[in-house]
Amino acid sequence: MDRSYSSMWDLDTPALVLDLDALEANIAYMANFMAGASASLRPHSKTHKCAQIARRQIAAGAVGITCAKLGEAEALAPVAPDILIANQIVGPTKIGRLVRLRCQTDVMVAVDAAANIDDLSAAAAAAGVTLRLLVEVDIGMGRCGVDTPEQALELARRVHGASGLVFAGLQGYEGHAVMIPEEEARRAAAEKAMAKLTSARRFIEKSGLPVSIVSGGGTGTYKFTGNYPGVDEVQAGSYATMDARYGGIIPEFRPALSVLATVVSKPNDDRVISDAGLKSITPEFGMPVVLQPEGLVTAKLSEEHGTHDGAGAAGLRLGDKILLQPTHGCTTINLHDRYFVVQGERVVDVWPVDARGRSA
Amino acid sequence: MDRSYSSMWDLDTPALVLDLDALEANIAYMANFMAGASASLRPHSKTHKCAQIARRQIAAGAVGITCAKLGEAEALAPVAPDILIANQIVGPTKIGRLVRLRCQTDVMVAVDAAANIDDLSAAAAAAGVTLRLLVEVDIGMGRCGVDTPEQALELARRVHGASGLVFAGLQGYEGHAVMIPEEEARRAAAEKAMAKLTSARRFIEKSGLPVSIVSGGGTGTYKFTGNYPGVDEVQAGSYATMDARYGGIIPEFRPALSVLATVVSKPNDDRVISDAGLKSITPEFGMPVVLQPEGLVTAKLSEEHGTHDGAGAAGLRLGDKILLQPTHGCTTINLHDRYFVVQGERVVDVWPVDARGRSA
Numbered sequence: 001m002d003r004s005y006s007s008m009w010d011l012d013t014p015a016l017v018l019d020l021d022a023l024e025a026n027i028a029y030m031a032n033f034m035a036g037a038s039a040s041l042r043p044h045s046k047t048h049k050c051a052q053i054a055r056r057q058i059a060a061g062a063v064g065i066t067c068a069k070l071g072e073a074e075a076l077a078p079v080a081p082d083i084l085i086a087n088q089i090v091g092p093t094k095i096g097r098l099v100r101l102r103c104q105t106d107v108m109v110a111v112d113a114a115a116n117i118d119d120l121s122a123a124a125a126a127a128g129v130t131l132r133l134l135v136e137v138d139i140g141m142g143r144c145g146v147d148t149p150e151q152a153l154e155l156a157r158r159v160h161g162a163s164g165l166v167f168a169g170l171q172g173y174e175g176h177a178v179m180i181p182e183e184e185a186r187r188a189a190a191e192k193a194m195a196k197l198t199s200a201r202r203f204i205e206k207s208g209l210p211v212s213i214v215s216g217g218g219t220g221t222y223k224f225t226g227n228y229p230g231v232d233e234v235q236a237g238s239y240a241t242m243d244a245r246y247g248g249i250i251p252e253f254r255p256a257l258s259v260l261a262t263v264v265s266k267p268n269d270d271r272v273i274s275d276a277g278l279k280s281i282t283p284e285f286g287m288p289v290v291l292q293p294e295g296l297v298t299a300k301l302s303e304e305h306g307t308h309d310g311a312g313a314a315g316l317r318l319g320d321k322i323l324l325q326p327t328h329g330c331t332t333i334n335l336h337d338r339y340f341v342v343q344g345e346r347v348v349d350v351w352p353v354d355a356r357g358r359s360a
Numbered sequence: 361m362d363r364s365y366s367s368m369w370d371l372d373t374p375a376l377v378l379d380l381d382a383l384e385a386n387i388a389y390m391a392n393f394m395a396g397a398s399a400s401l402r403p404h405s406k407t408h409k410c411a412q413i414a415r416r417q418i419a420a421g422a423v424g425i426t427c428a429k430l431g432e433a434e435a436l437a438p439v440a441p442d443i444l445i446a447n448q449i450v451g452p453t454k455i456g457r458l459v460r461l462r463c464q465t466d467v468m469v470a471v472d473a474a475a476n477i478d479d480l481s482a483a484a485a486a487a488g489v490t491l492r493l494l495v496e497v498d499i500g501m502g503r504c505g506v507d508t509p510e511q512a513l514e515l516a517r518r519v520h521g522a523s524g525l526v527f528a529g530l531q532g533y534e535g536h537a538v539m540i541p542e543e544e545a546r547r548a549a550a551e552k553a554m555a556k557l558t559s560a561r562r563f564i565e566k567s568g569l570p571v572s573i574v575s576g577g578g579t580g581t582y583k584f585t586g587n588y589p590g591v592d593e594v595q596a597g598s599y600a601t602m603d604a605r606y607g608g609i610i611p612e613f614r615p616a617l618s619v620l621a622t623v624v625s626k627p628n629d630d631r632v633i634s635d636a637g638l639k640s641i642t643p644e645f646g647m648p649v650v651l652q653p654e655g656l657v658t659a660k661l662s663e664e665h666g667t668h669d670g671a672g673a674a675g676l677r678l679g680d681k682i683l684l685q686p687t688h689g690c691t692t693i694n695l696h697d698r699y700f701v702v703q704g705e706r707v708v709d710v711w712p713v714d715a716r717g718r719s720a
Binding site for chain 1: 370372373374375406428429447448449450451453454457472473475476498502503504505506507535622623624625626627631633635636637638639640642643644662663664665667677678679690691694695696697716717719720
């Protein structure tokens, strides 16, 4: 790192800032909770995309990591000997890459279709490797996954009988539940989803096939899924860095992530324009929250500008820095090449966002 | 490039695809229009962020390029001897970089504050370089820029009297007008904005200060601003690649940009799930349009998934490719490291998105 950056307020902007103490507190809080829970933690790295963070999560007791994409898994394989790609890997190019990655790390993937199982089997057998598969069950999102225990069993049997493959268990993601603001409603939705997932588990086990891993859960529901009978692994990811959206409903984790911006124009006392727009901080879950200064609000994001107003605008001058909290950490981090890691206001390190842009 | 990719349909996905014939037709169409217009073209490269495209635009007659950010200008300087950074460059770190860039290319920047002019002057004089400045006028967006001809003149005089600086003219961006669907309403809004900008020009010229460049205009308004008396340069950018949003109102340009995705799950005959989500194609101006197959519609984007329905879903199988047109090319391109350049269905080149992520 450039040692001339001693204070975060001197960073060139826009800059992605990560509070190390908050990050470590979040990792420790979740590790401590999961140590006392019935399930294990396999944190999702789609949010942070960072080997330095994955390494800390594994050191704190995580059984491995979860990735959304093969490219993410390739980028993080050097620090993760056990990776779940929680999605379908489809087509000859991707399956070829998966089999090559299997030589480097014990990667497992989700499946929800017979033809995909046959393709994975042929490639694994030809390469002389063994791939663990989780059959995905749609537990309420209306996205990927089979619907019924019977369909799950049919795919599980197909995996079990295929060369090069191991039927490792089931996965389901209750993405429709993780953001429900009211805790009891969120718990109810998560438990309903886990009931569907674990009923598929029991159905398969009754047929004589062992189910090693049932994987689900996100940051919004870890408390419920982590102790739900029959759930083995929780995939929570956002808890490590947090964002404003989760901050509103999961207050036990500290905000570790922010984007530092500079006031580049002050047309009048009611409005300042910053250099952080849609290419530095994402809008799909709402406008970024201004952490500093107090009383400033984000009114609008255009491509490379934030428009901010509110009482906090009056005291700002050209060149002043402002600190924004993203409403969606996952997509915001994916816009940046590096984290500026701070303790208090001091920049102590720079970490690459190793899997930035690795959506393929 | 990997020569095994002969057909675009064999590309690993998600992939950013650029139709070379459409791109070149768009560049030629705009060059031809501007050759007969009263203004010159200085195309904005915030959309394409690509040296290969900037080079083609300059070869077709563009007087230089426009950039949104200093980082973009640094990335594209090797192919552009004359760059306008159409934003304020504020603070010692940024100004230091700007002065260093000035040794490489004849870069000019926008200003809207006296203190910023003083900082730029001190740095330019200390480095022994000359910086051209455009005074920005707010012509209706409510973002950066001064409001009145008197304020513009005051800043112009300050620039003119400062060592290391040259007062080069004025800039205004009618961003509030460029997307108005109805052409006559769009023309009226653009002309009202240009009237404000050129009245500031006349006011400054009457005071005895020459105004060399008045710069404005976008893809939605190039026809009006390009022939507006007193406007010298047009900053249109999206016309080269286009997107679905501009496609609806500027039909003379061809869609050159798309994102190729793969069907990774087909839960039922009414719905397919693709591997292109928010990290591959942006949502702020609406859901991506499905170019192929016919009858397929994007219902939802999550982080790494597109959910597609409509009559076109029934005929798709796992592993089939679908082609999506972004609604916002600028932010979508910024998610990708490279363009796969195609002619017809054949991949003929791979171009880096040189300024991807260069928001600082």
